[in-house]
Amino acid sequence: MLVWLKDNRWRVLLHLLAIFALLDIAWQAAGPFGSVRFDPVFELAGRWAIRFLLLCLAMTPLNTYLGWRTAISLRKPAGLWAFGFGVLHFTSYLTRSQDALSALVDRWYVLLGLGGLLILSALAITSNRWAMRRLRHNWKRLHRLVYIAGLAVSSHAVLAFSFSKRGSIYPEAVVELQVYLVMLVILLALRIPTVKRALLRTMRRPALQN
Numbered sequence: 139m140l141v142w143l144k145d146n147r148w149r150v151l152l153h154l155l156a157i158f159a160l161l162d163i164a165w166q167a168a169g170p171f172g173s174v175r176f177d178p179v180f181e182l183a184g185r186w187a188i189r190f191l192l193l194c195l196a197m198t199p200l201n202t203y204l205g206w207r208t209a210i211s212l213r214k215p216a217g218l219w220a221f222g223f224g225v226l227h228f229t230s231y232l233t234r235s236q237d238a239l240s241a242l243v244d245r246w247y248v249l250l251g252l253g254g255l256l257i258l259s260a261l262a263i264t265s266n267r268w269a270m271r272r273l274r275h276n277w278k279r280l281h282r283l284v285y286i287a288g289l290a291v292s293s294h295a296v297l298a299f300s301f302s303k304r305g306s307i308y309p310e311a312v313v314e315l316q317v318y319l320v321m322l323v324i325l326l327a328l329r330i331p332t333v334k335r336a337l338l339r340t341m342r343r344p345a346l347q348n
Contacts, residue, residue, distance in 0.1 A: 148208050149215060152193075156219045159186045163226075180230040181311075187223035188295060188318050190216050191258075191288055192325065199328045203337065214265055217284065221258040224291070228255055247301065251294035257287035285326055292319040 143150065159182070166178035194216035197209040228251070261281055263269070270277045295315045327333055 148212060152212055152215055152219075156186075156190070156222075159223070177230060177234055180227060180234060183223045183227040183230060184295060185314075187220050187227055188292060188315070190220035190223060191284075191291060192318060192321055194220055195284065195288055195322065195325045199325060202334065203328070203341065217258070218262055218265065221255075221262040224255045224258055228252070245298075245301070247294050247297035250290045250297070254287040254290035254294060257283045257290070261287070285329075288322050288326070292322050 163179055163182045163186075166182065194213050197213040197216065200206045200209040261284060264273065264277065264280060273280060292315070296312065296319055299312045299315060328337070
């Protein structure tokens with residue numbers, strides 16, 4: 139058991155973080171923290187979806203630039219947790235909004251979030267060995283859509299807060315979401331071949347000099 143924990147400690151920590159987030163959401167939803175303006179399930183599930191999506195996207199650069207091979211095995215669970223929190227966020231939206239369908243037309247940024255969730259749904263459904271065998275080389279092409287999902291979800295969150303009354307009530311939340319968007323852009327930029335080659339050459343140069 140101890141050997142298994144040692145070998146899988148990062149995966150265990152990732153799942154523990156997700157469980158902590160779920161318990162925090164449940165605790166705040168059950169306590170006196172919710173209000174008409176603040177729905178803990180809706181608000182917190184959306185933020186945790188973005189956080190786990192950022193964790194998922196951070197794993198490849200950690201492996202590429204720092205040589206942390208374990209990071210590759212954490213991409214899938216982080217992405218699945220992002221999908222799970224996204225579903226929780228969207229389900230809460232449907233139950234709390236009486237005009238959910240009309241909002242898709244009136245508030246175009248809602249479509250960004252829905253589009254991102256649909257992409258994450260497709261990736262979650264195909265995140266198994268059977269799908270990898272069936273899709274073959276198309277599997278990687280499909281899962282590159284996670285970049286579009288990240289941009290859609292992050293932009294949706296920033297715009298949803300900025301265009302609603304919540305943005306003026308919780309300006310710190312808008313700043314937090316903007317930071318997430320900047321982090322996402324950086325993580326995507328690190329994947330550009332030209333940027334990758336330049337950074338890797340810069341990182342290897344001091345080692346060669348020593």
